[in-house]
Amino acid sequence: MPATAGERPLTPAGRRVLEVASALFYERGIGQVGMELIAAEAGVTKKTVYDRFGSKEALVLAYxxxxxxxxxxxxxxxxxxxxxxxxxxxxxxxxxxxxxxxxxxxxxxxxxxxxxxxxxxxxxxxxxxxxxxxxxxxxxxxxxxxxxxxxxxxxxxxxxxxxxxxxxxxxxxxxxxxxxxxxxxxxxxx
Structure with missing residues (x-):
């Protein structure tokens, strides 16, 4: 599934970030979940999250x-x-x-x-x-x-x-x- 503004296919790390972010956003709320938590739960760096999605807003929209x-x-x-x-x-x-x-x-x-x-x-x-x-x-x-x-x-x-x-x-x-x-x-x- 495309996830970024450029509609690039997700890498395995990107899919993991999206899965983790989706669960966290739904269970805790968008405002309660930071990029640091998403990165930690997905087992990637915060830089990887930003490299794959660009911003929290883009990640929320992908979710x-x-x-x-x-x-x-x-x-x-x-x-x-x-x-x-x-x-x-x-x-x-x-x-x-x-x-x-x-x-x-x-x-x-x-x-x-x-x-x-x-x-x-x-x-x-x-x-x-x-x-x-x-x-x-x-x-x-x-x-x-x-x-x-x-x-x-x-x-x-x-x-x-x-x-x-x-x-x-x-x-x-x-x-x-x-x-x-x-x-x-x-x-x-x-």
């Missing part, structure tokens, strides 16, 4: 993009197994429940990053907005495949259900939030 790629691949597998267009829509919520329980107990990495970096012109906001826009677009595509006429309006509702389930699950308010969101989506679909 967000890599996490999003993992989510999309995870979701694609579940969608491919669904037997019908309607079931593919519902499979997004099944996949969400699996993902939250296995990979995202602290919630959405995009939302967490945006909360830590409040400046709206920061590139983190663009990456997060692109991911959320992709999700809405996915729902619109799935709705069209399912033969529903109001793809935009229904896609908005499903994206909100999805994001609401992430929040309710991650704050500990509803352990079954993905399942409730799935049931609600099923009621909205024709």
């Amino acid at each position: 967000l993009r890599a996490r999003d790629e993992r989510w999309r691949a995870f979701l694609d597998e579940r969608l491919a197994a669904a037997p019908s267009p309607r079931e593919r829509v519902l499979a997004t919520f099944d996949a969400l429940g699996e993902w939250l329980r296995a990979e995202s107990a602290r919630g959405c990495s995009m939302v967490n990053a945006v909360a830590e970096v409040p400046a709206p012109d920061h590139p983190v906001h663009r990456v997060a907005a692109e991911q959320k826009s992709w999700l809405r677009g996915l729902y619109a595509d799935l709705i069209v495949q399912a033969g529903h006429g109001d793809a935009g309006g229904l896609a908005d509702r499903l994206a909100l259900l999805h994001e609401g389930a992430v929040v309710m699950f991650s704050v500990g308010a509803m352990a079954d939030a993905p399942e409730i969101a799935r049931d609600t989506a099923a009621a909205l679909l024709p």
Whole structure:
């Protein structure tokens, strides 16, 4: 996966840095993790971290993009197994429940990053907005495949259900939030 502004492929050390940084950023928060800690945990020098990524900002963006790629691949597998267009829509919520329980107990990495970096012109906001826009677009595509006429309006509702389930699950308010969101989506679909 490309990781730097120049889109160079990652070396083994670069992949290790990204893996370590991703785990630390997600578990501890971006602001709580310094380049020294990342280098130490990855078993490389701080110079290696900067040589591979250029800056902490670039490393954060690589982390967000890599996490999003993992989510999309995870979701694609579940969608491919669904037997019908309607079931593919519902499979997004099944996949969400699996993902939250296995990979995202602290919630959405995009939302967490945006909360830590409040400046709206920061590139983190663009990456997060692109991911959320992709999700809405996915729902619109799935709705069209399912033969529903109001793809935009229904896609908005499903994206909100999805994001609401992430929040309710991650704050500990509803352990079954993905399942409730799935049931609600099923009621909205024709």
